[in-house]
Amino acid sequence: xxxxxxxxxxxxxxGAGDVAEVQRFFERNPEYFWTVHGEGPRPDExxxxxxxxPPAGMPYRRMSRLGFFxxxxxxxxxxxxxxxxIAEHVWHIGLFIVASALxxxxxxxxxxxxxxxxxxxxxxRWIRLGVVxxxxxxxxxxxxCGYTQVRERGPVTMGRKTxxxxxxxxxxxxGKLAExxxxxxxxxxxxx
Numbered sequence: 001x002x003x004x005x006x007x008x009x010x011x012x013x014x015g016a017g018d019v020a021e022v023q024r025f026f027e028r029n030p031e032y033f034w035t036v037h038g039e040g041p042r043p044d045e046x047x048x049x050x051x052x053x054p055p056a057g058m059p060y061r062r063m064s065r066l067g068f069f070x071x072x073x074x075x076x077x078x079x080x081x082x083x084x085x086i087a088e089h090v091w092h093i094g095l096f097i098v099a100s101a102l103x104x105x106x107x108x109x110x111x112x113x114x115x116x117x118x119x120x121x122x123x124x125r126w127i128r129l130g131v132v133x134x135x136x137x138x139x140x141x142x143x144x145c146g147y148t149q150v151r152e153r154g155p156v157t158m159g160r161k162t163x164x165x166x167x168x169x170x171x172x173x174x175g176k177l178a179e180x181x182x183x184x185x186x187x188x189x190x191x192x
Contacts, residue, residue, distance in 0.1 A: 008071040009107075011114050013064055014050075014078075022046035022067070025075045029100045035135050037126070037159025049080060049095065060085045060092075066118070068098075068111045071090065076102060077111045081119060087183040089125035089175070096129075103137075112145055125175035128187065130165035132158075146170045148177065151189045 014022065026033065030040040040055035042048070054060050061084035068077035080095040090159035096115070098108040120125060130153065131138050154164040167187050171177050181188050 002183035004180040009076070009114065010069045011118060012067055012069070013134075014067045015065075016050065018065075018067065019046045019050055020044075022049065022065075022078055025099070026079060027096075029097060031100050032097045033159070035138070036132050036161065036163065036172055039159050049078075052080070052094070054082055054085065054092075066115065068114070070098070076107070079115050081115070083122055083124070085128070086186070089105060089123055090180070090184060091119045091122075091127045093127060093129040108141065109145065109150055116145075116170075120172055125173050126169055126171050126183075128167065128169045128180075128182045128184070130167055133164040133166050142168055150187045151182065151191065 023041070023043075026041040026045050033039060033041045033045070049067060053063065055061070060082045064081050064083065066079045066081065067075050068079075070076050077098040078095065079093065079097075082092040082094060084090065085092040088114055093115075096112065098111055102108065116124075116127065127147075129142065129147070131142055131152075133139075133152065147170045149166045149168050151167045153163045153167055156165055159165075169177060169180055169187065171180060185191060
């Protein structure tokens, strides 16, 4: 499925034929990997992203890898989302990267808005994600997008780094945070 916003950016689901293009995108935009993993993207980073699945015991309905393309067809952003993750209508953003050259231009919030509308159209009532604690730029971005921290998780080894994660949630389409925490008990602040 391909859809475009008024600003000309297109969103489409990515498949196995896009792995090489996503790898090139990661290599041109390594900031996320340095921040989260303490190293640049590995030579098989995109292949691993396409193969990655939620841990056993965490049910989900679908995994979607999405690409954002500009008017010229260049890949300018990548997202991985998990639909009906742990509970129905809960969606999880596992990855959201926008080309570094576009940071500070207003494109990242626009692309995120596009992604959020897409998830709502698919049935999302809550969206959750994890942000590396201390990644000030990412923490500010997600707060501006309406996310609230519900708990911390970790330490989690990610590449060469060990991180604490801020688990953040955004209620949508009439969903309430209290209702979410009833559905996803693991995200309650008091949960070990």
